[in-house]
Amino acid sequence: MADLRVEINKLKLDNPVLTASGTFGYGHEFSDYIDLNRLGGYLVKGTTLHHREGNPYPRMAETPSGMLNAVGLQNKGVDYFIENIYPICSQYSSKAIVNVSGSCIDDYVACTEKIAALDKIEAIELNISCPNVKQGGMAFGTCPKSAEDVVAAVRKVYPKTLIVKLSPNVTDITEIARAAEAAGADSVSLINTLLGMAVNAETRKPILSTVTGGLSGAAVKPIALRMVWQTYKSVKIPVIGLGGIMNATDAIEFLLAGATAIQIGTANFIDPQITVKVVDGINEYLDRQGCKSVNEIIGGLIL
Amino acid sequence: MADLRVEINKLKLDNPVLTASGTFGYGHEFSDYIDLNRLGGYLVKGTTLHHREGNPYPRMAETPSGMLNAVGLQNKGVDYFIENIYPICSQYSSKAIVNVSGSCIDDYVACTEKIAALDKIEAIELNISCPNVKQGGMAFGTCPKSAEDVVAAVRKVYPKTLIVKLSPNVTDITEIARAAEAAGADSVSLINTLLGMAVNAETRKPILSTVTGGLSGAAVKPIALRMVWQTYKSVKIPVIGLGGIMNATDAIEFLLAGATAIQIGTANFIDPQITVKVVDGINEYLDRQGCKSVNEIIGGLIL
Amino acid sequence: MIKKNVLDMIVIDNQELSNNYFLLKLAPVDSSQSLPYAEAGQFVEIRVDKSPTTFLRRPISINFIDFDNNELWLLIQKIGDGTKALSQLKISDTLNIIYPLGNSFGLPEAQKSKLVLVGGGVGVAPMLYLGKVLFEKGYTPDFLLGFRSSSDIVLMDEFKKYGNVHITTEDGSFGEKGYVTNHSLLNEPIQKIFTCGPKPMMMAVAKYAKENSIECEVSLENTMACGFGVCLCCVEKTTEGHVCVCSDGPIFNIEKLTWQI
């Protein structure tokens, strides 16, 4: 039984297994399947200042070893979260992290300020990489300058752990990571979804109402792993790795490539118990490899 | 029996089915499996001015619905091609297109000049997107300025059909496509492989000798399709689509998204007869849909 | 809320019914475990292990539960790779399901006039279990089942156990010719209609119900990624905005929908 504790700046996690925003609801939806307290933490769904209806149906297309989504940040807004969800989150010992989205800097800031007031939320994840909204979202995350601006603005109002979630739809993700770091981010998480598209040949129509959507799932793992490795080598703040993690072995690969913690997204849809299986699998691996702490393998890739 | 003929600038193809460079050898290796003359054409393996040994073994890792390769342009050089392969290519009526690579502009130009002298080679594909070589390769294809420079230099010495192969590892592929167009490209083909990585958790080592490699196969199809669609809308020259095409339906999706021709890569490894099956499948589709010519569906996505 | 279970099931029967329908009968692998209760209209999410092109689970309605024999029945149409792989399952193969999911049909307090259960094609699936539940409440449901042709008709003998069965076929090869909405049964007094089937059929049924002020519930089949309300992919636009078909549905009263009927 190895020591699984990791730290993302001030945020102390019992283990490195988190869930990816937008794939885990508000967490409590999984209470029939797993003991939520066994997770290091969970990212609640993308939260915006105001209520958002999201994009029209259809929003999903299955692809080889993956899926496209075009949810478009449907959520009831930050006030709804505070009133109705926060009290539930507070019942779990596992750390809830709020994924904050916005269409302009002011919205990000206003939303963050409200979350900052919540005692039991020790960290936020700033989503500057959503490919499914017309304004803001990914636009912030594909250019170092705008990434820096939004992170700096949020940093001013947020004293707790600030994680910035990066888009993979860029030429050089390390450039954006360094911009986030320079603007005061405590950690970067990557990757959000890759922009993709699906077509129905018979009807000649796009499958998604929005034509393009975000690709996630096993298919993206090689790309995510590469980006985590590149980013790990180019920033000093801890990296949180995600993208296509389907089992414990995948998670371990991300830890070896430099991730201090990992997030599980799409895999929750296929196996709603996968998160705790990954916690167990990491434990077994560390025992098998004779490691006393998970920190021994973080970034431990042998070249 | 619909009319399958398409044109890529001066290059006239009997049908839109081509093969992707590096996945089809020099073509004749498939003569046991298929009648090569049934293809629109085939892209011969990446050819450089000088002989290249490529990267050390291991060069391949299987990934979910895809694979990573790190071949690194192993080839015997353009003179070898001219002496030993060109005579074989000339026996087929199907068009051979040479994929030209280099590590500096002079090499691209010198290699192109030699190919330009070959009567039966009516087109080249300029590979400015190989992720597996240290110098040149993808570096040319991830910045509009350098893409423009190399395309312009080659354009000067190459009067026949010049196709430029684009890298998907960029923030905005249409920007690079427009740069290639501005520099005189007759067509752009996309996508080359996505930069990825694979790790062996038990040994803690990267699987590829080069750590990172290029991702291809079904997994990348949604990304490729999206890029083809974006590029189709933003340039006037014909687009050649590829990336994860595994069957006729996939090929048709690319045609609908705006590809005038398509290339089949990794799928050749799994079914060496797939190319002719795709030709047949496109034909059946057009008949079923009551189309007289394949040109009726190119870019025919209904929004 | 009924607890959702992730269950390993064993195939105890897999029968090719007419044309491309098959009936899959499952029991818990652990035979000492009895199938938890589920309500009519709920569905399961099946993990399809041996189909390389099937990444996500597949939602399938509960066709029938035989609690005495601890059997779960699923009536499935071969559509694509996922359902084809399921059709090839052999006795004693195992598969993993999430069970039960979604809301359920609203059962009336008392039967006043006809309760009509309209199923079209594979949409007849949830009607069998619903019919049984109604039957056990002492009601007499009327099944109105529409098929392409006589060769598509499935589970007739089962439906007959729980109510009156009325059939339409598009080609007239059995029962009344035409669509379910043309069937003479609809001329009689109806208390409530429950329907599942192709969207155009459900819209026609909903239209009929609306015009005749009959209460009507439909079972939607929006494409799903998770099946339990966390991905927000399966949404239907309702009078209350986007709601999840998998968790707020799949059963909706037509009054809540924004269908243009």
Add this chain to the structure above:
Amino acid sequence: MIKKNVLDMIVIDNQELSNNYFLLKLAPVDSSQSLPYAEAGQFVEIRVDKSPTTFLRRPISINFIDFDNNELWLLIQKIGDGTKALSQLKISDTLNIIYPLGNSFGLPEAQKSKLVLVGGGVGVAPMLYLGKVLFEKGYTPDFLLGFRSSSDIVLMDEFKKYGNVHITTEDGSFGEKGYVTNHSLLNEPIQKIFTCGPKPMMMAVAKYAKENSIECEVSLENTMACGFGVCLCCVEKTTEGHVCVCSDGPIFNIEKLTWQI
């Protein structure tokens, strides 16, 4: 060059041998088609259809061809998902192979002293067919087969039909204890060694051969994407630079390799 064929095959037998080896016997689906000729040392590429994690074909050596009965035998070790899916094939399942691929063992003009066929673990696979081919030339091969333990030993009766069989086990539970390179057979005059097995074993055998000036061919198992010389993924560094194991090999004379032995 032998023509490469893409063949649909039917499983006529799939036997679990010891531990995690199994023997898959295949025949052309079209039973009027006879298996084309293949040489000893060649391999096939199998498409694994029912394993979602297996994207590429899997290379497997020809273990034996029974031309009289039109049977192709493959001896396979369960390693990962692909080979596990193959181990679950049932009689009359079909699968698609590319056949035959690669070069072949170099057969001596005449037998002068011992021809030793050294196989380790699943590396014994190609030795059976090679033994048969040598036997039919009138030679008497000596099989030197190394296993972990007596429970791993496979196909003994088959090997005995074509030559003398010598066994080593690492735990000494059968035959001589230790590795193949320690076996007493190697003290006798040897004309040529053919070997296939884990790389450390082949290197030890190659070293022995080199030191004793015995001609030696090894069968390599570099990871492959295509299997027929077009992807350049499977390369081995040789005295002539990078060559493809799938098309220039898998059989190499050790003189051509750059192994540090």
